[in-house]
Amino acid sequence: MNTKFSAEERKGWMSLLASADEVRLAELWQEYGADPACEWLRAPEAGGVMVRGRMGGSGASFNLGEMTVTRCALSLEDGTVGHGYVQGRSKAKAGMAAKIDALMQTGAAAGLSTAVLEPLAAERKARKTARAAKAAATKVEFFTMVRGED
Amino acid sequence: MYVAVKGGERAIDNAHAWLAEERRGDTDVAELSYAQIREQLSLAVNRVMAEGSLYDPDLAALAIKQSRGDLIEAIFLIRAYRTTLPRFGYTLPVETGEMACDRRISATFKDAPGGQVLGPTFDYTHRLLDFKLAADGEVPEAPVADPRMEATPHIAEFLQGEDIIEREPSSDAVPGDLTREPMSFPAGRAVRLQSLARGDEGFILGMAYSTQRGYARNHAFVGELRIGTVPVEIEIPELGFAVEIGEVELTECETVNQFKGSKTVPPQFTRGYGLVFGQSERKSIAMALVDRALRWEELGEDNLGAPAQDEEFVLSHADNIQATGFLEHIKLPHYVDFQSELELVRKLRHEAAELAETLAAREAAE
Amino acid sequence: MPQQLQNTAYVGGLSNPPVVSAQAFRAAMNAMARPGRTEEINGAIPPDGISVAAGSLLLTLCDPETGVYLAPDVDSEVLRGWLAFHTGAPIVAAEQADFALGSWAALTPLDRFRIGTPEYPDRSATLIVEVPGFGAPNAVLSGPGIKDAAKMALPDLAAFQNNTLLYPLGVDFFFTCGTQVAALPRSTQISAEA
Numbered sequence: 187m188n189t190k191f192s193a194e195e196r197k198g199w200m201s202l203l204a205s206a207d208e209v210r211l212a213e214l215w216q217e218y219g220a221d222p223a224c225e226w227l228r229a230p231e232a233g234g235v236m237v238r239g240r241m242g243g244s245g246a247s248f249n250l251g252e253m254t255v256t257r258c259a260l261s262l263e264d265g266t267v268g269h270g271y272v273q274g275r276s277k278a279k280a281g282m283a284a285k286i287d288a289l290m291q292t293g294a295a296a297g298l299s300t301a302v303l304e305p306l307a308a309e310r311k312a313r314k315t316a317r318a319a320k321a322a323a324t325k326v327e328f329f330t331m332v333r334g335e336d
Numbered sequence: 337m338y339v340a341v342k343g344g345e346r347a348i349d350n351a352h353a354w355l356a357e358e359r360r361g362d363t364d365v366a367e368l369s370y371a372q373i374r375e376q377l378s379l380a381v382n383r384v385m386a387e388g389s390l391y392d393p394d395l396a397a398l399a400i401k402q403s404r405g406d407l408i409e410a411i412f413l414i415r416a417y418r419t420t421l422p423r424f425g426y427t428l429p430v431e432t433g434e435m436a437c438d439r440r441i442s443a444t445f446k447d448a449p450g451g452q453v454l455g456p457t458f459d460y461t462h463r464l465l466d467f468k469l470a471a472d473g474e475v476p477e478a479p480v481a482d483p484r485m486e487a488t489p490h491i492a493e494f495l496q497g498e499d500i501i502e503r504e505p506s507s508d509a510v511p512g513d514l515t516r517e518p519m520s521f522p523a524g525r526a527v528r529l530q531s532l533a534r535g536d537e538g539f540i541l542g543m544a545y546s547t548q549r550g551y552a553r554n555h556a557f558v559g560e561l562r563i564g565t566v567p568v569e570i571e572i573p574e575l576g577f578a579v580e581i582g583e584v585e586l587t588e589c590e591t592v593n594q595f596k597g598s599k600t601v602p603p604q605f606t607r608g609y610g611l612v613f614g615q616s617e618r619k620s621i622a623m624a625l626v627d628r629a630l631r632w633e634e635l636g637e638d639n640l641g642a643p644a645q646d647e648e649f650v651l652s653h654a655d656n657i658q659a660t661g662f663l664e665h666i667k668l669p670h671y672v673d674f675q676s677e678l679e680l681v682r683k684l685r686h687e688a689a690e691l692a693e694t695l696a697a698r699e700a701a702e
Numbered sequence: 703m704p705q706q707l708q709n710t711a712y713v714g715g716l717s718n719p720p721v722v723s724a725q726a727f728r729a730a731m732n733a734m735a736r737p738g739r740t741e742e743i744n745g746a747i748p749p750d751g752i753s754v755a756a757g758s759l760l761l762t763l764c765d766p767e768t769g770v771y772l773a774p775d776v777d778s779e780v781l782r783g784w785l786a787f788h789t790g791a792p793i794v795a796a797e798q799a800d801f802a803l804g805s806w807a808a809l810t811p812l813d814r815f816r817i818g819t820p821e822y823p824d825r826s827a828t829l830i831v832e833v834p835g836f837g838a839p840n841a842v843l844s845g846p847g848i849k850d851a852a853k854m855a856l857p858d859l860a861a862f863q864n865n866t867l868l869y870p871l872g873v874d875f876f877f878t879c880g881t882q883v884a885a886l887p888r889s890t891q892i893s894a895e896a
Contacts, residue, residue: 236515249514
């Protein structure tokens with residue numbers, strides 16, 4: 187059941203799923219087609235986490251405020267455990283994330299990655315690039331007009 | 337005397353029904369969806385998230401709709417909702433140095449690496465009402481340029497090289513959390529920053545302005561102001577590693593403040609810090625100024641008796657939900673309290689009148 | 703963790719947490735309010751060696767902000783994993799614990815645990831003592847929550863009496879066996895059964 191994957195890779199896909207747009211994720215998940223049977227180990231529950239910042243951006247930490255998070259855990263029929271931790275309050279999104287997390291640990295990983303994760307990652311990158319391009323257009327180009335000498 | 341009274345249920349129900357109708361307004365005008373509020377009144381949404389101390393744009397937009405645009409009422413709704421959420425844990429500190437910046441400016445260094453990026457700012461607008469917006473305005477497309485994808489370093493890092501600015505000591509200490517432990521004084525900088533970050537924008541602005549007008553002036557420059565998104569990571573106990581659980585938009589301000597030095601420290605620049613949920617630059621600059629003013633003791637400066645230097649004063653009055661709760665409760669029935677005051681004043685008046693009569697009678701007799 | 707061990711950690715949580723934890727909390731509260739009386743408590747199925755009552759108390763009372771001390775006789779990789787998944791509670795030393803779990807022999811001496819401060823008597827530990835049963839009473843209890851007198855089997859008398867002397871400071875106890883829980887708050891006076 188378990189295929190080889192590193193904690194770093196798992197962290198990568200869980201992170202991608204956490205901030206994915208729910209509508210888009212549902213679309214890709216539906217297109218992927220398979221919806222394996224599973225059992226809840228922890229039914230989806232919404233809660234909060236306290237976000238911390240650093241004094242001066244680099245120093246000791248302090249509590250900034252909370253954000254909403256929904257989490258769940260499930261196991262596939264073969265016993266593989268999947269976790270979903272996603273931003274916001276959508277139980278459906280947490281459930282999809284947990285199923286994908288579980289399947290990514292199985293032989294289904296390659297197909298699922300192509301069908302769901304790669305499009306999500308590409309779209310995320312495109313979104314970020316588009317924003318950065320707009321920011322870049324507002325960068326100030328200074329030019330010196332006259333330098334006074336007297 | 338204590339008299340318990342009941343009643344008013346029907347009046348209250350009817351008042352709430354009318355409130356719902358008034359909230360909707362003229363039904364010939366299209367209803368607002370919370371998504372419209374989230375997308376088109378995003379700075380109001382940001383303020384509700386910052387002061388409600390809960391990052392969730394959908395909830396904040398709903399709260400604004402429910403409160404008819406009364407932002408303090410909306411913040412109240414968010415604070416109340418927040419208490420119903422189980423706390424899953426604390427995130428790793430967000431790394432603002434890694435921020436994907438929409439805006440990043442420095443008032444101290446023209447040629448800061450990464451440049452002066454204005455972002456979607458109100459600055460340099462003429463503050464003239466734009467009647468095109470009233471007439472179903474078309475959205476012009478924002479121009480684009482070559483994107484810069486690498487992280488933008490903090491300005492303070494450059495000054496640190498010369499030791500000309502104080503260093504922010506790192507620490508593994510668990511920061512105090514005012515949502516868990518009642519505030520006590522001295523509160524310490526971590527709790528101060530938490531309190532300021534969720535404090536009322538108007539109050540923090542007023543306090544910051546007072547320092548600029550001379551009440552504990554600390555000569556602040558905006559070393560850097562940045563707005564953008566950062567990923568948020570949390571350690572998952574059952575996995576044994578940290579994963580990203582989402583992204584938040586933040587506004588960060590770091591001020592560079594003149595400091596003439598103390599017995600142990602040579603003259604150097606000191607720092608004030610502001611960090612706020614969402615795009616909220618007025619609040620973050622104000623927060624940095626007040627943070628710096630509150631640091632007088634740890635920097636060995638004089639207490640000038642200025643309000644912004646008084647930690648107990650600032651932190652105890654910064655929270656608009658505490659303030660409005662106490663303020664507005666005095667409009668609720670105090671019939672019994674007032675009855676006793678009324679009787680007291682009547683009695684005093686009666687005694688005063690009797691005394692006057694006695695004196696008048698005595699005078700007449702003489 | 704190996705997969706099998708990992709999966710043991712994930713099972714046995716509260717099936718419907720809002721309802722089940724409220725029922726368990728009610729049982730815990732009633733037990734604490736009526737010292738010496740046993741209450742039914744269930745909902746959790748903890749790893750082998752831990753009673754349903756103790757497991758249900760832990761899942762009801764603990765969260766990421768409560769430090770749990772596991773005495774050597776109950777501490778195991780499996781239990782730690784189970785607690786981490788279902789509560790997120792950090793495992794701490796006895797001196798920092800908000801809650802502690804173990805047999806009476808493994809939890810003593812009691813002076814390791816926090817007893818609160820005069821300003822905050824609540825900053826003290828609550829001990830969950832796994833007992834073999836609620837057998838023949840050897841102690842007579844009186845005080846708040848007890849109309850005249852209650853009787854209870856305690857694993858020791860002197861240690862509990864000394865704890866009572868610390869009032870309003872001190873630790874509080876739950877006793878667990880199977881699906882039953884009884885409690886002994888610091889406010890209860892204890893004397894030997896005549």
